[in-house]
Amino acid sequence: DTAVSQTPKYLVTQMGNDKSIKCEQNLGHDTMYWYKQDSKKFLKIMFSYNNKELIINETVPNRFSPKSPDKAHLNLHINSLELGDSAVYFCASAREGQGAYEQYFGPGTRLTVT
Amino acid sequence: KNEVEQSPQNLTAQEGEFITINCSYSVGISALHWLQQHPGGGIVSLFMLSSGKKKHGRLIATINIQEKHSSLHITASHPRDSAVYICAVRLGTSGSRLTFGEGTQLTVNP
Numbered sequence: 001d002t003a004v005s006q007t008p009k010y011l012v013t014q015m016g017n018d019k020s021i022k023c024e025q026n027l028g029h030d031t032m033y034w035y036k037q038d039s040k041k042f043l044k045i046m047f048s049y050n051n052k053e054l055i056i057n058e059t060v061p062n063r064f065s066p067k068s069p070d071k072a073h074l075n076l077h078i079n080s081l082e083l084g085d086s087a088v089y090f091c092a093s094a095r096e097g098q099g100a101y102e103q104y105f106g107p108g109t110r111l112t113v114t
Numbered sequence: 115k116n117e118v119e120q121s122p123q124n125l126t127a128q129e130g131e132f133i134t135i136n137c138s139y140s141v142g143i144s145a146l147h148w149l150q151q152h153p154g155g156g157i158v159s160l161f162m163l164s165s166g167k168k169k170h171g172r173l174i175a176t177i178n179i180q181e182k183h184s185s186l187h188i189t190a191s192h193p194r195d196s197a198v199y200i201c202a203v204r205l206g207t208s209g210s211r212l213t214f215g216e217g218t219q220l221t222v223n224p
Binding site: 033040041042043044045048056088090092101102103104105107108110 | 147149151155156157158159162198200202211212213214216217
């Protein structure tokens with residue numbers, strides 16, 4: 001059973017296109033995240049949702065729009081793709097409440113914009 | 115300057131060696147995570163700690179809150195330990211976000 005799954009695993013597209021990456025978790029967690037890993041392997045938070053509500057929105061171009069239809073899903077839609085959007089995007093989830101909890105990561109989606 | 119600094123950036127060891135990776139941070143935190151990223155790209159959480167020491171198999175993680183420093187140790191290293199090890203901190207005042215170090219690329223040769 002996959003805890004956090006992402007589709008697609010690879011995405012190659014041209015500049016200017018619109019694309020979506022889907023994420024689903026079956027752990028019953030309340031909070032989900034999107035992270036971007038650049039070519040130097042540096043991870044950075046993009047968004048966080050708790051029970052379908054946006055709680056973290058880092059300085060990300062508004063071409064990126066997360067959507068959480070329910071607390072098990074957090075999708076990432078990207079409009080007008082640019083070369084600089086090429087990266088690996090990781091979804092993660094965690095149980096939230098008093099204290100801190102481990103985050104569980106999806107396998108990543110490697111986006112290549114040509 | 116990144117709020118989370120890791121050292122070394124790259125580490126090559128011979129099988130069987132004892133390995134230490136260091137992480138220093140400059141802000142108050144509520145927890146520190148050690149993550150492992152394998153060559154295939156997947157990220158796995160190894161430890162989450164807010165004080166003291168944790169051990170899992172050949173891996174040991176320690177944290178000193180006063181010194182704002184954590185170490186990840188690998189005993190009897192093996193080529194399958196080759197991966198990128200990432201330190202991440204959960205900032206005390208910023209809810210659940212993680213701030214990441216730049217990672218340490220570990221290569222263990224047979």
